[in-house]
Amino acid sequence: MKKAAVDENRSKDGSWLLGLAVLSALIFIVMPLCFDIFRLNLVGKYLTYAFVAVGLVLCWGQGGILSLGQGVFFGLGGYCMAMFLKLEASDPKSTAIQSTPGIPDFMDWNQLTKLPWFWQPFHSLTFTLIAVVLVPSLFAFIIGVAMFKRRVGGVYFAIITQAVAAILTILIVGRQGLTGGINGITDLKTLHGWDIRTNGAKYVLYFINAGLLVASLLVSKYITSSKLGRLLLAMRDKEERVRFSGYDVSNFKVFIFCMAAGISALGGAMFTLQVGFMSPSFVGIVPSVEMVIFTAVGGRMSLLGAVYGTLLVNFGKTYFSESYPALWLLLMGGLFISVVMFFPNGLAGLYDQHLKKRVAAAGARFRAGRAAGLKTAPAGEPPGMEKTAATLPGGIPGKRTKGPKQPLETRP
């Protein structure tokens, strides 16, 4: 009995890894081969949003904490990176025409004569790299402790995160001299002497970004399949019961919220590097809610689904807002409504319903074929095998066998 469960778990993980392999192949091989560097850079930009979507799967899908302010953490990570790059771009020599050389141009325009104290440490790359993850996580920690220890949750928490996003946007826009205001931090040139604007650098950054995304997916998967992941699910469905079982619910919530914030911040930093600027338009309420819809479209319970959801919605957005700008908002609104009403499990849910059985059958045939092949012709490959193997990945990757039981389906 126990052994069977272990086997089933192993096969679940195996199919997830296969899904990850297909996704990685798509990101690492197919995309770079199909797109020129301009389009690939665009894909890279979308993939930075996927970090946020993955974070949301952790805290919203698994933990039941809907944050409508994830843009805050994305933005904080991005701003930390941008501050370093901006300081490097405004060395005394290239800013010699300013009245105070050596400080960023927008500070000079705003009559600042000295670098503000919180900009000082961003001269150091090591500090910046640590700050990129640490500052947003710390911020999330403060919000999390303040809210979850007081048992503020559900819609209240969602509204408060929105307010936090509003506050941060107002602050960034309002304190133009310190933050670059509504334009954000622009004109970023080099990272530690390495020009990030060349095509070569863009390729390298794309692959670093993709690698970080896969790493985040692996870490997230580790968390969700650990005991902690189980507890999160239990908490989401019956918080009181978990509390009465003796667990300190708020600590788990704080942890997963910080985790989501840290992952989002990675995305923000990579966004700055790849796109070359950071502005408050990625911090506020509207982008934050849009990021929630990426997750919802992909499937709020599915880590891989979140990445596909992000890519799909963003391709759609780029296509429609280039060709039919008026239509896009209607479509976006319709997407919100229909995903919530009809596909609460998103793309991943659709896959589980319609494709999983076929892929599983193909997988079974493949395995049976291989077993038969091993028996009858150990030396040569059976002719039928290649065919069945080719149908296996089947476009949308994911789980071949039973996925984790989706509690959303059991709702009354």
Next chain:
Amino acid sequence: MGGYTFSELGSIFVMQGFSGLSLFCVYLLMALGLAIIFGQMGVINMAHGEFLTMGAYTTYFMSKLAVDHFPALVGIYFPFAIILGFLIAFGMGYLLEVLLIRHLYKRPLDTLLATWGVSLVLQQVFRSAFGAREVSATLPAWLLGSVKPTETIDIPLNGLFMMGLTLVLSLLVFIFLFRSRWGLKVRATTQNRVMSGGVGINTKKVDRMTFAVGCGIAGVAGAVFTTIASTGPTTGSLYIVDTFLVVVFGGAASLVGTVASAFSIAQAQSVLEFFLTSSIAKVLTLLTVITVIMARPEGLFTIRVRK
């Protein structure tokens, strides 16, 4: 306080207090409908601002109709605009409840997302239908001008009118809730849904009516809103986050709480605005609200009920 004489400071407080009162009215008008809906059903209606916009556009078109075709009626179109604004928003709210909201009562977080979608769609519909440019209704002559009680104090009439309307509307809502049969059912459902069902109240019907009336109030708010500001496709969404904070701050199920929190948030913001920059004033106000919510997660005023 930086070179102001005592009487000047007094005038500043009166004027800023007055602009705070205008803001208070906007918050209250929007929050009244939201508070009833959120209190009773726990539904976050992100499209609430769009119902306000609906009422505002209705008023604009009524005024246009009056100016273009019935110049004699320009002075008296306003009450009709209010009624029509209510009816349109009420009808749309009813429709929204039937089509969307009632399927999602078990999933409050999802309602939030779905109604956000509704708000996006409505905004785009407004933009396509009425243009992206902001429009203003032609106000009747008796709404223009201002009162000057002293040399330095100047109070616009339309602001006073808006306050009067807000007062009347709030009173109506109070009477409706606390003196009518329907209000009794609403309060019973808010306090204990299952028990209300047990004593024979059709809670689903009550939900539908409450949602529609809440939206209708937003429609009236929109009509009133046209007297102090112009209307654009995104007018309603400008205030939605603030309004939610008002509702949460006041305590979801308490109307007195909503009034008190709308008043304190609006006053704090406009008085601070004079002494600091407006962005810092806003940040300070929001931060204070968040801190208070942290200290009292249920809001300022709570109705104690057994769950």
